[in-house]
Structures are given as structure tokens and as C-alpha cells.
Amino acid sequence: MTYIVRPMRGEDIPQAIEIDREAFPTQWPHPSYTSLKRELHNQLTRYIVACKQRRGRSETIRQDTSRGFWYKLPWLKLFTNNSQQPPTIEDYIVGYAGFWTMVDEAHLTTIAVRDAYRRRGLGELLLISVIHSAIQLKAQIITLEVRLSNKAAQALYEKYGFKAVGLRRSYYSDNGEDALLMSTDTITSVPFQTHFHQQRQAHAQKWGEAFDYTFLAGV
């Protein structure tokens, strides 16, 4: 099975909403088609999806240079084995993530993987992509909020060097739960980059991921 990470497109929105409802069942309001569509057109926000690769599709994306810098970033491929998958009608989205960038900060607003696809390295693949993109977009730090009780997500973030830097009291309106504010150190610093590359390599060894740097040629 092959997975790729690529920018979210309008046609992905219904599946992203499905994933969001499954991952955050108590959250309200959920993103709507209109709100996500608006986000996709916002210059400050970025959304990416991890999907089962449709044959030939990555070539289409690779050649799509008319959509600006964001679409030229080197998207990631994850090969979990070499079995040949028949082409599908549409990409099956297994997870997605969103972040915004402002001045030198990138802020992760959402990351979620379909329940049935968890613990397969896909959340990590999405986070690697977010960090990689943030570095390319010249952000200096990445911040996020996470529920105090969400130990799985916190473990993922800690693995990539995020540290707890504060608490937002009663941040979540559904149950009044506090949010832990987490931040990286400077993502362009040597220690962060060294750690990032080590973790990325370990992920590649475990899951067979490979970077595709074709996009960099045109940047």
C-alpha cells in the first residue's frame, strides 16, 4: 500500500469533515464544507491530506506548478509495502492536518487520522509534513493547543520536540477542559533539525517512507 501527503483540494472536503467528526465527536461546531472551502482559499492557512495513492495521481500533482509555492513543496510518500493496488475512483483520505502561518510562527490547528488507520505512522507522517512545510515557509516556531487528557497526541508532539509552555484554562467549550499550549524550539536551529532528521529517518525505516524532492527543483 502506498500513501502520499499532498495539499488538500476541494474534492477532499467531504472526507475531511467525516474524519473530523470521527476524531473530535464532542467538538462543536464541526467545520462545514463552506468553512473548509474558505480556509483552502486563505493565504495564511494550509491543509494537507494523507491518502491512499491513486495510480498516476502524484504525477499530476507534481506537474501542477500553476498554483504557487505551496503546491511546489516536496510532498511525502509512504510505502508500507510494495503490493500493487488497483486504481481507485477517488483518493481515499486517511488523515488530514491544518496549520496557519503568521510572521515567523506556524500554528497547528488540527491533525487527525481515521480511527481504523491509527498506529500506522500516518499521524507522524502528517506531522513530519507540517514541520517540513513550516521550515520551507520560513517559520521559526510551531505552536499548538492540545487537550490535557489527550496523551496520544501529546506523545506524538513530544516525539518531535514540542514542549509544554503554558495552559489555557477551560479552553474547550464542550467540557471546559484545559488546553496545554505546546511549542517547538526554533525549527531552523541545528539541534531541532538534527532531532527532526533523526526522527524522520527512524520513521522512514519503520514505515518505508521516502521523500520526493522533485518540487524543490522549481522553487
Ligand SMILES: CC(C)(COP(=O)(O)OP(=O)(O)OC[C@H]1O[C@@H](n2cnc3c(N)ncnc32)[C@H](O)[C@@H]1OP(=O)(O)O)[C@@H](O)C(=O)NCCC(=O)NCCS
Ligand atoms: C493523535 C493522532 C493523530 C495520532 O495518529 P496515529 O496515526 O495513530 O499516530 P502514529 O501511528 O503516527 O504514532 C506516532 C507517535 O504518536 C504517539 N502515539 C500515537 N498514538 C498513541 C497512543 N494511542 N498512545 C500513546 N502514544 C501514541 C507515539 O509517540 C507514536 O510513536 P511510536 O509509534 O514510536 O510509539 C490520532 O490518534 C488521532 O487522530 N487522534 C484523534 C484526533 C486528535 O486527538 N488529534 C490531536 C488534536 S491536538
